[in-house]
Amino acid sequence: MSIHAVSPLFVGRARELAALGDALVRARAGVSSTVLVGGEAGVGKTRLIGEFTDRADDAMVLVGGCLELGTEGLPFAPFTAVLRGLVRELGRDGVAALVPGGTTRGLARLLPEFGEPGKDGAEARARLFEQVLGLLERLAEERPVLLIVEDAHWADRSTRDLLSFLVRYQRTAGRLLIVVTYRTDELRRTHPLRPLLAELGRIDWVTRVELRRLTRREAVAQAASILEREPSPATMDLIYARSEGNPLFVEALLSEAGGGDALPESLRDLLLASVERLPDETQELLRVASAGGQRIEHDLLSAVAGLEESALSRALRPAVAGNVLMVDGEGYAFRHALIREALHDDLLPGEHTRFHTRYAQALDHDLSILPAPRGAIELAHHWHSAHDSTWALASAWGAAAAARKSTAYDEQLRMLSRVLELWDQVPDAVERIGADRLDVLKQTATVAHLAGEYERSIALATAALADLDYATDPIRSATLLRQRGLTRYDLGRPGHLDDLRQAAELTPADKPNKLRGQVLESLSRMLHMPADWPERLATARLAMEIAHEVGDANTEAHALISFTWSHSKYSEIEAQMEAFAEARRIAYRDEAYNALMRCAISESDALEGAGWHERAAQVAREGVEEAGQYGLARTSGTFLSINLAEPLVSLGRWDEALEVVEHALDLAPPAPYRASLQGFATDIALARGQFDRAEKLLESSRSVLARGTYRDQTVLPHLCREVQLLQARGEMEAAMGAAGRALEEHDLLASPRYSWPVLVTSAQLLSAVVPPAQAGEAARSGGAALEGLARLGAALLPRLRALGQELEVEGDLQQAQRLTFTALTGPDTPLEGAVEPFAWQFKAWELAVGAWASLRQPYAEARSLVGAAHAALATGDRQEAAARLARARELAGRLGATPLLEQLDVFGRRARIGGSDEAADGHPLGLTARELEVLREVTNGRSNREIAEVLFISIKTVSVHVSNILAKLGVATRGEAAATAHRLHLFDASP
Structure with missing residues (x-):
């Protein structure tokens, strides 16, 4: 009887195979997607991928796996493997011809065949990511591309970052299917892959497939295929109970126990038993190979084993035939990582040290056996595993330098941290690496910042500073103080200015x-307060x-x-533009991309702040394109998308703004950038009455803002949106509370550009509750809910007016906001007897309308026209009111501002002006007179019983009226009905 090492029958995975097949069909049609395939060790992920790729037909299959060395990964390992495979298939020049822009300096960070990498720095990493994506795009033009990244649970941070980028931006690549496999049982609570999987899982074109264990029936079919006969029920009971349906365990149990007659004590024994049946020379070679990792190059294994080529082949063949090792490109891989782990764990202490020493010596002799930086990092791993502190420290220092060239900051940080851990064990450490411990601390603090480990960067810089004498070593002290100051600033921590000022004192x-x-x-960049x-x-x-x-x-x-920025004003915008142009010329001299991008950001921001929206949009759009050319689309490019979306929103080009936002979000920008982009989408959703969407967007922004301390330009617009949503929902008391907290908790006088919208939003809220002129009257009479709100408004109004008097006005945009605020809150001083209040109000609104019209902001103009129409009607001029109403309706209609259109419709009906269509009974929204009475009481917060008592009708009749009201208003709850009434000003006191 023969026993197959692997089941010839592929069982229990029809649904998962179909899901992958459907994704490939969509990719062939030009719809890219990603499939995340998870499952515990041994459940069959590799077999599933193998069966799938066998059916891939015309697709170009690119496979790369993440490598595991102890607890460490290797930077960009799967992408290096993919690139090497492409070079073998297409040749170096063939791959180079496919790289956008014709330069391969970015890819040189993955493979030395492409020459020397370009300059290091933050931009280098972004350019590498863009080039990998561009290469995949070019390949997908010829035929569908299937990119498989295996064992993502071992992925280093750099690999995870690049993978996230490719998944988020793969829609530009056309016919690209990405498949990622990972072990679910490795994903402990703090595993770094967990948040990435959760984040990717929220993307529309990403599907998660988790391989389950086999059912007993499926396990029987697998066993029958391996044994070439159906096992006895008793045997299968034992095997299924022990394996719990894990296909690898079923297979190993059958192979080890001859059908299940004897069971090993542990999985390790089971896995090692399959190895122990091999020849002695093969077992010895496998033990050597186990110290090399899950995958090992042929040349490296040959050098470490010390065998002639014929002897090496003779020892390898039984391992490959027995399915313990598989041929993998130019090397070998263990069929399952558990086999390698079991072999490695079973090494004797002397063997463990001896084998890792051999690997280290082989790599020391010829580091080119492995591509950089993998060779340097593996060398450091083996010296460390060999417990040779001296060479472990020296090789870790070298590996850190190699990792920096690949912009693999996380790996560089890990290597530098190892240098620090081993420092006290190596007496001549300074001579070995040519740097003292303070130099290492300084470099590690900088790299920790680049890697996003801000807390650690601060701790390292602080530790180094504690050992420094500022008087005798001022330069290093200043460098570390600057580093700590920058990191503290990024974290919103106090002390960053003190650090930078002290650093300035120490520099000669x-x-x-x-x-x-x-x-x-x-230091100058971080000084933001007016003082x-x-x-x-x-x-x-x-x-x-x-x-x-x-x-x-x-x-x-x-x-x-x-x-x-320090001396310019929004009223001097042309002078600012000349200065920014000069900064751009200076930056171009040295290809200072970061400074060039800051020029574009500053120019567009200044133009928008001055109200020059068209020019702001033009500068920002050009900056976005420039960022793409520099390989900075995800960073500076998405920040500039913020500066492009803002003027488009101001100009009423809302659909265009949403396209900009969606495109930028597809690039997976940093979280603060994402929150700002979503903020403009929230503004549009609020104006268009898409309140559920606005709530979801705001919730996403809240989660970002809760994790840090941000400047007024981020926080204050968010506060305005919170107030506006609460008001739109009819939660007026909560909106008033939010507005009051905004006035109390923020120094609004420090940021006029972002504070004026807060004041205007708060004033609009007060006018919706009760007009300021009538606050006192409403507080003395009216429903309990309205009376309470009026009291809150009466308390808030003086604070608002006081802030409005103190807050500076700079430029046309802030002037328009000030005029709107004044029209909403009334004059700062009592009117002279000759001036009628409503005549003054009409003039105030007319000034605001003119200001917004000159700025070409249609939404703000339309809202101001509503105020002007109300004031005109109050003066008795119905013709002027109708004209303002018609213009407001025209602007709101173009924008799709549904809530404003509804408000205009109700106002026109109530005032019987503006050509509004009347309901048959003359009441708004088709409500009867009695339904309007009931709705008024609902808005005042009364229950059905209370309404029945006030209107002298039965509770049942009230219930019927409430149901009719909800249906006519198209809402689901009493709260939403009240919100609609507030929004449409149905029960405002008449002018």
Whole structure:
């Protein structure tokens, strides 16, 4: 009787195979997608992928796996493997011809065949990501591409980042299917892959498939296929109970126990038993191979084993035939990681040290056996596993340098951390690496910041500073203080300004030097409060002069931008544009991409703040395109998309703004950028009455803002949206509370550009509750709910007016906001007897309408026209009221601003002006007179019983009226009905 090592029959995976097949069909049609395939170890992920790729037909199959070395991964391992496979198939020049832009310096970070990498820095990583995606796009033009990333549970951070980028932006690649496999049993609560899977799972084109264990019937079919006969029920009972349906365990049990006659004590024994049946020389080679990791190159295994080629082949063949090892490109892979782990764990202490030492020596002799930075990192791993502290430290230092060239900051951080861990064990560590411990701490703090480990960066910088004598070592002290200050700023922590000021004091002032220029530029950029602006101006000027003298174009351009912001005003926008253009010229001299992007960001932001919306949009759009050319689409490009969406919203080009937002979100921007982008989508959703969508968007923004401390430009617009949504929902008391907290908890005088919208939003809320002129009357009479709200309004109004008097006005945009605020809250001083209140109000609204019209902001203009129409009607001028109403309706209609259109319709019906269609009975929204009475009481918060008592009708009749009201208003609850009444001003006191 023969026993197959692997079941010839593929069982229990028809549904999963069909899901992958459907995804490939969609990819062939040009609809890209991703499938995440999870399952515990041994459940059959590899077999599923193998069966699927066998059916892939015309697709180009690119396979790369994540590598595991102890508890460490290798940066970009699967993508390096894919690239090597492409080079083998197409040749180096063939791959290079497919790279967008014709430059392969980014890919050189993965394979040395592509030459030397370009400059290091934040942009290098972004360019690498863009080039990998561009390569896949070009390949997919020829035929469908199937990219398989195996064992993502071992993925290093760099691999996870690149994978996330490709998945989010794969729709641009056309015919691309990405399949990712991972072990679910490895995903402990703190495993770094868990948040990535959750994040990717929310993307529309991502599907998750989790392989379950086999049912008993499926396990029987698998066993029968392996044994070539049906096992006895008793045997199958034992095997199924022990394996619990894990296909690998079923297979191993059958192979080990000859059908289940004897069971091993543990899985390790079971897996090692399959190895022990192999020849002794093969077992010895497998033990050597187990120290090399899950996958091992042939040349490296040959060098470590010390066997002649014929002897090596003779030892390998039984392992491959016995399905313990599989041929994998230019090397070998264990059929299952559990087999390698069991072998490695079973090594004797002496064997463990000896084998890892052999690997380290082989790599030391010829590091080119493995591609960079994998070779350097594996070398460090093996010296560390061999317990050789001296060489472990030295190789970790070298691996850190190799990881930096690949922009693999997380791996660089891990290697530098190992250097610090081993430092005290190596007496001559300084001589070994050419740097002292403080230098290592300084570099590790910087890399921790780049890797996003902000807390750790602060701790490392603080530890280094504690060991430094500022007087005797001022340069390193200043460098570390600057690093800690930058990181504290990113975390919103106090002390960042103190760090930077102290760093500035420590840098030599007698002779210009690059570090002093950098410190002063960083300091000037972080001085935001009005009281600090004189210092910001002087510091930026000095940084600019120093950077110019030492030839640091990047710092000089940044300093000029900060200097321009320090002294320019929105009323002097042309002068600002000239200064930003000069900063751009300086940055171009040294290809300072970061400074160039900041120029575009600053220009578009200043133009928008001044109310020059068209030019702001043009500059931002050009900046987005420029960011793509520099490989910075995900970072600077998405930030500039924020600056593009804002003027488009102002100009009423809402659909275009939504397209910009969606495109930027597809690029997976940093969380704060995502929150800002979603903020503009929220503005449009609120204006169009899409309140459920607005709530979802706001919830997403809340989760981001809760994790950090952000500046007014992010926080204050969010507060406005919170108030507006509560008001739209009819939760007026909660809206009033939110507005009151905004006034109390924020220094609104510090940021006029972002504070004026807060004041206007709060004033609009008060006018919806009760007009300021009638607050006192409403507080004395009216329903209990209205009376309570009026009291809140009466308390809030004086604070609002006081802030409005103190807050500065700079530029046409803020002037328009100030005029709107004044029209909403009334004059600052009592009117003279000769001026009628409503005549004054009409004039105030007319000024606001004119200001918004000149700025070409149709939504703000339409809302101001509503105020002007009310005021005109109050003065008795129905013709002027009708004209304002018609213009407002025209603007709102173009925008699709449904709530405003509804408000205009109700106002026109009540006033019988503007050509509004009347209901047969003359009442708004088709409500009867009695239904309007009931709705008024519902809006006042009365129950059905209370309404029945007030209107002298039965409770049952009230219930019928309420049901009719909900149906006519198209709402589901009494609260929504009340919200609609508030929004449409159905029960406002007549002018």
